[in-house]
Amino acid sequence: MLRKKPTTRPVTIDEVASHAGVSIKTVSRVMNREAAVRDSTRQRVLAAAKELNYKPNPAARSLASNRSYFVAMVYDNPSASYLLDFQSGALEACRERGYSLLLQPCDYQSPQLLEELVTLVTERGNPGLVLTPPLSDLSDVVEQLDKLGVKFVRVAPVDPEHPSPYVAVDDRAAAYDLTRYLIDMGHKRIGFIKGHPHHGASQARFEGYRGALRDRGLSFDKTLIVQGFFSFDSGEQCGRTLLARKDRPTAIFASNDEMAAGVLHIAHELQIDVPSTLSVAGFDDTPVSRYTWPSLTTIRQPVEAMAKSVVGTLIAVMRDERKKDQSKGTLFPYELVIRGSTGPFGR
Amino acid sequence: MLRKKPTTRPVTIDEVASHAGVSIKTVSRVMNREAAVRDSTRQRVLAAAKELNYKPNPAARSLASNRSYFVAMVYDNPSASYLLDFQSGALEACRERGYSLLLQPCDYQSPQLLEELVTLVTERGNPGLVLTPPLSDLSDVVEQLDKLGVKFVRVAPVDPEHPSPYVAVDDRAAAYDLTRYLIDMGHKRIGFIKGHPHHGASQARFEGYRGALRDRGLSFDKTLIVQGFFSFDSGEQCGRTLLARKDRPTAIFASNDEMAAGVLHIAHELQIDVPSTLSVAGFDDTPVSRYTWPSLTTIRQPVEAMAKSVVGTLIAVMRDERKKDQSKGTLFPYELVIRGSTGPFGR
DNA sequence: AGCGGCGATGACAACGCTTTCAATACTATA
């Protein structure tokens, strides 16, 4: 079967120009929404473009303008559903503005990380970058990228000091609220599983937990704190540690849903009933929180909206459209979602 | 803070050429691995390129060559983790060959789907397409894309009749094996939750189930079959239907993990012990299968490897490198993964 | 009427690469 593919050659700007009786430059102006075009002319051009179904050639565009129509999402494997939610928000922002999203998985601990990013940027026509955690906290990388003139925004940076734009949720306050909720359910011994130490949010969540204990006058017991790594496996391990003790906690707050799922697994293994004798809470409200039994009490972050917002900002930066007075960071609201995995102790 | 960004202008082919003492055409040849270059020349050029850290400008490249260095993954929300696994395999294939991956979420039922895809293709410089299920089964879309000369490959098409390349797993055989395993555990009444009717795999899995019953001489009870939609919620609903019956099944085979997770939820709600009085199995071996309690018996598909392979094929097609005698489809091996959610009836 | 200015438009040169085709340098052969 060797039939020749038709591959209809796309319409070019020249055709639109002659069809509308103007120069290509004018068509270009119209397509780029530049101001200095008489309204009647603009209409004529738009009509011609529409009729011919003209789509500007992106390669020619970025070659000539030395501009990029790409946003690259740089990530190192945070939770899967977080990634997907984020992607979908980012895609939405890109779609609205005619940009495309590139994916750049990477190893945040690699010594060549900066080099890889620079390669990405130069190889892919200078896209803007979205740094997701924990990359958003690598201050040297941030510094260098900035120095190199790379446009980027950060997601959930622990340290908002750098002038680049970012989005985040107040992790500390969220963890504080969740902990207070547990305390208000009557829990006095609340275990805490810390998140990955290289994620800024981990520290903030821990501080929220501690703050709530303090404010409610509960003593802080260091032995109830264990170090997790945001993974299901680490959740199991930490759960085992906490639940093996004789004076085990009556509630466990895991710094994300996957670890909470791991704790639930161990609780089942040890035949500890949840929530009657153990409450378990997570963080993030990923789909995981519904798959577990019981469903997880957790904190919902509007990940998709955050992604959309921050990518929008990035594109504005790439276009130099950003008003100077615009605030560099945006905090999004979180929400405490109460499900079956938590309750008062002893029924 | 108005400091000017340095934005070091990238190295161009001209600089490499003069640095190596050759014409730009020769540099171009070397960069594109064309044959007709003396070895000594090639070395000289490579050295120069390396020294200057030359990266060909992709926009210029695709403008001049009218070729695309993009692969677009077209999907309509199959399971989240499936997507991510697929992405990561696709990215790997792209990375190896210097291509970039674009994401194109879409609505497979939209009447304008074809139009949207054509827009994508023309707007984004004619990328190759990866059609994931259920898009891979829209024969009219496939037909039209082919007619338009769009290069594409399909993932898990139910109907391999079209000559475009594809990857798949033998869903029927996998479901057959899983069902036989359940039967061999002593189950005689095995409920089946069908997958989304618009996914080709659904039918194949169902046939595998039926085939195993038949071969093992078990009667086929239509009332044990319920229609799901691959979602957790539909799993719950179907689970409720099946488990509310007096003569409820002793095992339930859900056509994917999320639905199986839903069934487990209902089992817990009804205080039906798994696996002693009910076995539950899923399909896909997504991370979900580990989060549930008990962990799910399921079928593992090498999604990432499949993605990598099919994207590799796509790129070969885009480059016209594909040997004619190459088989158009590739079947990947699946694996039965036995976990805690299944066992012999009555302990 | 003459002049400065500004709004609207177009001509033409990039942008960095590939393609085409011609030119040159070899190599094997007679």
Next chain:
DNA sequence: TATAGTATTGAAAGCGTTGTCATCGCCGCT
């Protein structure tokens, strides 16, 4: 040593846009 043939290389013309700068009207003001 000449000769054809092949391997290697390069010059120049695009590819489809945007950037720069010149041009052309037209307005208001002297």
